[in-house]
Amino acid sequence: MFGLPVSTTWLVIGVPAFWVLYTLGFLWVTRNWPGLKRSDTGR
Amino acid sequence: MNTTVLLFLGLYFLAMLAVGVISMRRGGSSSMEGYYLSGRNVGPLVTAMTMQSTSMSGYMFLGAGSLGYTQGYYGFWYAAGDIGGGVVNLSVLGRRMRKLSQIMGALTSIEYLEKRYPSKWVRLIAAGLSVFLLGAYVLAQFIAGGKGLELVTGLPYELALTIAVAVILAYTLMGGYGAVAYTDLVQSFVMIIGIVWILVATLQEVGGLTAANEALAALDPTLLSIWGRDLAYEGQWGIVLGALLIFSIGYMGWPHVVTRHMAMRNPFHARRAGVYSTLWNLIFVSAPYILGTLAILVLPELDDPEQAIFALAQNLLPAAVVGIVMAAIMAAIMSTADSILLQTGSIAARDLYERFINPNMEEKQMVRVSQAIVLLLGIICGVIALFEPPAVFSIVVFTTAVLGSAFLPAYVAAVWWRKANTPGALASMIVGSLVAFSWQYLGLDQVTGLHPMLAGVVLSSLSMVVVSLLTQASHPVPEHVLRAMAETAELRPLPRPLKAQQSFEMAHEALTLKAQERTA
Helix, strand or coil, rough: CCCHHHHHHHHHHHHHHHHHHHHHHHHHHHCCCCCCCCCCCCC | CCCCHHHHHHHHHHHHHHHHHHHHHCCEEEEEEEEHHHHHHHCCHHHHHHHHHHHHHCCHHHHHHHHHHHHHHHHHHHHHHHHHHHHHHHHHHHHHHHHHHHCCCCHHHHHHHHCCCCCHHHHHHHHHHHHHHHHHHHHHHHHHHHHHHHHCCCCHHHHHHHHHHHHHHHHHHHHHHHHHHHHHHHHHHHHHHHHHHHHHHHHHHHHCHHHHHHHHHHCCCHHHCCCCCHCCCCCHHHHHHHHHHHCHHHHHCCCCHHHHHHHHHCCHHHHHHHHHHHHHHHHHHHHHHHHHHHHHHHCCCCCCCHHHHHHHHHHHHHHHHHHHHHHHHHHHHHHHHHHHHHHHHHHHHHHHHHHHHHCCCCCHHHHHHHHHHHHHHHHHHHHHHHHHCHHHHHHHHHHHHHHHHHHHHHHHHHHCCCCCCHHHHHHHHHHHHHHHHHHHHHCHHHHCCHHHHHHHHHHHHHHHHHHHCCCCCCCCHCCCCCHHHHHHHCCCCCHHHHCCCCCCCCHCCCCHHHHHHCCC
């Protein structure tokens, strides 16, 4: 892709894709976190 | 020097000072919690942006571009870890550290360590290490700021440095953490705009990424390799893994970065802040490395690779846009310098001066002392920077590796491992800092093929585990700490008795002394 060798493509595209998945996983795991409404400061 | 560029920079500096004035009027320096943590009232967007812009220093515009220019796509090993650094930090530490720090009434990330691992030695060693290492980091950022401004404006280095230091000191002193966090927010946007603009212009110049890569392959196919020019790093997994770790998990050991968790308005904001961090990093982090690599095609005869991004801007953009890119470079430098300056001053004032020398100060008096120390530190670093000591950027690399190795296990275990005790934390900090220091000083990375960060983190983590387990009987974790840890695991707002952070058994000696005086 983009004229890059396969290993470099994995590094340039694959690793950022992994972090996107990690972030989505974090969102999923924390989907039941309370206190996200503006009125509830959770302090 | 182009007056349009100067005008942009002048406006940018004025905007930063205005944010400082606004923060001051909002009471940023009227109380200790206000000055150190902006009253723990920072939202998720500002938390994410101050964390990211603090983490990304002038290195991103100078060092990252240079790495791309000299090693091609090998630089992406650093970017690959860096993209996830923010969300890893917020997902692992964010919510729990925010809650635990408030339950224990900690205002600095070093004070937090002492309260989690009760011992004055934890505070003394951690504060000493932080002040020394972060002080060196401030110095490096000042020099980068002075040089950047000299380059942009054509002013003499001494005058450029004085202006850069004066602006940073002014808004840091005025508004404390609030001013630093909100200027960081503005600066993070400036950094994004600047880097995207120059990236688009450069891609247009080289005919797109695919065409550029084909041209690079014709010049030297190893530039497209993950192992660097001439495959210099081929098979060196110990170095590569360290490069990945230093900017992915390494941030969790930096006292000036983890403080951001403690200032969040709501522990659960870590969730949204993690998303903002990843989005910002996806756009910002890779760009400097790509730009440095593309500069090989646009400017093949550069004398100084660190000038690659600056030279691209000057050659490809109109003057007004060059002003924005230059403001972005200054933003990267200033957003790191202000945070470290405030953190170093706070640690010196609260964790050393108040804790060990004068524990009987009133709150406002303490804020004044913190401001005085920030001012003094700024002046000392500014004066030293005038003489441009050599190898300052190597000091930056050195300090980040030592900080990460020394503190990462202590911060992570503080919220996740109930058996982590004081001897374990002390051993971890001492071993981590000594290993990372000696690994670099003795050049052991060349001999062993292991990055100093990798060696430091592995050995400091082992020390934490082994020493904690061996000393459980003689040094059990105090009951009030275990109760506080249990509370941080709960998915609920803090119970009212814990909100006020006045649990005396958890407060350090200074607060206890004050309480005794009040009741006497």
